[in-house]
Amino acid sequence: MTECVSTEDSPQVTDTKRNKLTLAIVLLSNFCAVSCTSLLGPFFAIEATKKGASETVIGLIYSSSEFVVFITSPVFGHLLSKYRPRTFYMVGVCVFGCCDIIFGCLDHLPSGIPFIVACFIVRSLEALGTAAVMTSSFAIVGLCFPERIATFYAVLKSISGAAYMIGPAIGGGFYELGGYGLPFWVLGSCTFACGCASCVMLPHQDAVPSTQRRSSVAVSYALRSPSVWFGALSIYAAYFGFASVGPFFANHLTQFRVSQVNISLIFMTGPAAYSLSAPLWGYLLDKKVSAIPTLWVALCCLSANYLFFGPAPFLGFVPTLLWLTILMFAFNGFTSAPVIVSAMKCIYQGARDMGQRDDGATLGFLAGIIQSSNYIGTFSGPIVSGIVVDHFGFPWAMVGCSVLVTITWLSLTPYFGVTLWSKGKLKNANTEDYIEIN
Numbered sequence: 001m002t003e004c005v006s007t008e009d010s011p012q013v014t015d016t017k018r019n020k021l022t023l024a025i026v027l028l029s030n031f032c033a034v035s036c037t038s039l040l041g042p043f044f045a046i047e048a049t050k051k052g053a054s055e056t057v058i059g060l061i062y063s064s065s066e067f068v069v070f071i072t073s074p075v076f077g078h079l080l081s082k083y084r085p086r087t088f089y090m091v092g093v094c095v096f097g098c099c100d101i102i103f104g105c106l107d108h109l110p111s112g113i114p115f116i117v118a119c120f121i122v123r124s125l126e127a128l129g130t131a132a133v134m135t136s137s138f139a140i141v142g143l144c145f146p147e148r149i150a151t152f153y154a155v156l157k158s159i160s161g162a163a164y165m166i167g168p169a170i171g172g173g174f175y176e177l178g179g180y181g182l183p184f185w186v187l188g189s190c191t192f193a194c195g196c197a198s199c200v201m202l203p204h205q206d207a208v209p210s211t212q213r214r215s216s217v218a219v220s221y222a223l224r225s226p227s228v229w230f231g232a233l234s235i236y237a238a239y240f241g242f243a244s245v246g247p248f249f250a251n252h253l254t255q256f257r258v259s260q261v262n263i264s265l266i267f268m269t270g271p272a273a274y275s276l277s278a279p280l281w282g283y284l285l286d287k288k289v290s291a292i293p294t295l296w297v298a299l300c301c302l303s304a305n306y307l308f309f310g311p312a313p314f315l316g317f318v319p320t321l322l323w324l325t326i327l328m329f330a331f332n333g334f335t336s337a338p339v340i341v342s343a344m345k346c347i348y349q350g351a352r353d354m355g356q357r358d359d360g361a362t363l364g365f366l367a368g369i370i371q372s373s374n375y376i377g378t379f380s381g382p383i384v385s386g387i388v389v390d391h392f393g394f395p396w397a398m399v400g401c402s403v404l405v406t407i408t409w410l411s412l413t414p415y416f417g418v419t420l421w422s423k424g425k426l427k428n429a430n431t432e433d434y435i436e437i438n
Contacts, residue, residue: 019144023152026137027159029093029194033133034163036100036126036187037065039171047107047180051115061119066379068127069134070372076135077368085136085143085364090198092132097192099126104184131371138367142348150291150345154282157340158275161333165271169264227292227350228366230412232373234295234343237408238336239377241306241401244385245270245332252394256322266326273333281341291345292412298338299409305332306402310395344370 040062048058076088103122109115137156145152174183223229246267253263285291309328311318318324347366381401388397 022144023141023155025194025198026089026140027156029089029133029191029198030137030156031159031163032187032191032194033093033096033130034160035167035170036096036184036191037130038164038167039174039183039187043172043175043180043183048115048119050111051107051109052111053116053119057116061116061123063379063382064120065123065127065130066375068124069131070375070379072128072131073135073371073375074368076131077364077366077371080136080139080364080367085139086198088132089136089140090195092129092136093195093198094129094192096126096129096133097188097190097195099123099129100184100188100191104181104188107180134371135364135367138370139363142363142367148286149348150285150341151279151282153344154278154280154285154337154341157337158278161271161275161278165268165275168267225350225354227346227353228369230295230408231343231345231347231350232369233408233411234299234339234346235370235373236377237299237405238302238339238343239374240381240384240404241302242270242332242336243378243381244397244401245309245329247382247386248389248394248397249329253322253325255320256325258322266329269326269330270333273330274337275333277334278337278341281338285342285345291342291349294338295342295346296409296412298335298342299405299412302332302335302339303402303405303409305335306398306405310398312399312402313395 045058048061053061080088099122103119103126106115106118106122109118138153141152141156142149170187171183174186249267250263253266258266281294285294305328307315308318309325309332311320311324347370351362351366385397385400388400
């Protein structure tokens with residue numbers, strides 16, 4: 001079995017059975033970790049209310065983890081530019097699993113301040129594990145498959161989407177079987193076991209020699225690329241919109257007199273469309289399709305989707321129908337996939353265009369950017385949209401999401417035009433050289 005192959009210029013892992021096993025461990029750990037994050041939905045608000053937590057406090061408990069991940073992801077990205085991601089990954093998975101097990105015991109605390117403070121502390125510590133796992137996962141996958149980054153990152157995001165979709169169902173099922181603690185104990189134990197398995201299965205990598213370490217200033221030259229900024233903004237806009245739907249979509253569906261079971265099934269359509277389409281877009285972006293045009297078209301479609309999702313009050317010709325709402329929710333997941341995957345591809349391609357190597361320093365730094373863009377979107381989306389929903393209603397919140405995506409699309413348009421012009425000019429130059437030679 002082939003071990004890791006490291007070169008002086010680019011310590012990358014070759015595509016072997018060992019790497020595929022590494023990918024399987026990373027995917028399983030991410031699935032368990034994200035499932036632990038999303039399993040709270042069906043029951044935590046009920047239990048927290050019994051413990052004296054208000055709706056506002058419950059919302060803050062939910063969003064606190066996203067904020068911590070947003071703050072700490074760049075820190076872990078910086079550390080990954082100096083050290084190998086393996087250690088951060090293993091420790092992060094184990095911390096996450098332990099915190100989830102502890103979170104299942106919090107219902108035994110006294111009601112009021114003790115319970116609320118403990119929830120914030122454990123969720124914040126769990127978020128540190130999340131930041132370490134997610135950031136190092138991107139770096140590990142990038143090191144294993146540097147030539148197929150879009151494909152395998154899409155698979156990673158697809159697994160996360162599937163976990164977000166399945167997590168609430170798993171949590172609700174175990175809650176019915178054994179009460180509040182059982183969902184956390186089961187999935188937390190599985191996550192901790194994945195951390196222990198990764199100690200054995202992940203390839204061993206030597207620490208980066210001090211003579212080969214690149215400073216954060218050298219790696220941050222990637223930020224000079226417009227592709228990196230546009231990619232980060234696109235990821236933020238996509239996750240802002242997707243996170244804005246979740247907390248308020250159920251109340252929006254009540255106007256159709258849909259049962260709770262059917263609402264749960266409807267909630268699966270968006271993440272399912274995202275999870276199924278993301279690997280396809282990753283494959284296309286690695287093989288045939290250019291990232292910038294794909295991102296430009298996907299943003300345009302996503303912006304239009306939010307207008308029909310509400311639907312927008314000024315679109316009087318669009319009826320408010322259940323089948324149309326379900327279709328638009330599924331289409332939202334389908335169009336979010338090419339936005340996120342092509343944006344990731346733009347970020348990494350932009351870094352390469354600035355002369356950055358495909359090593360741990362670059363991958364760790366860019367993984368921090370991607371995760372920060374992701375989690376600031378999931379943190380700010382529900383807060384901003386909640387204010388809009390309270391004052392103007394769900395349709396206007398979707399209009400706000402459309403406006404944000406449209407701003408991102410418009411900011412990308414000039415760069416898209418310059419990119420097309422540059423490629424056309426290069427193609428004409430190559431044609432003229434070919435004619436002259438012959």
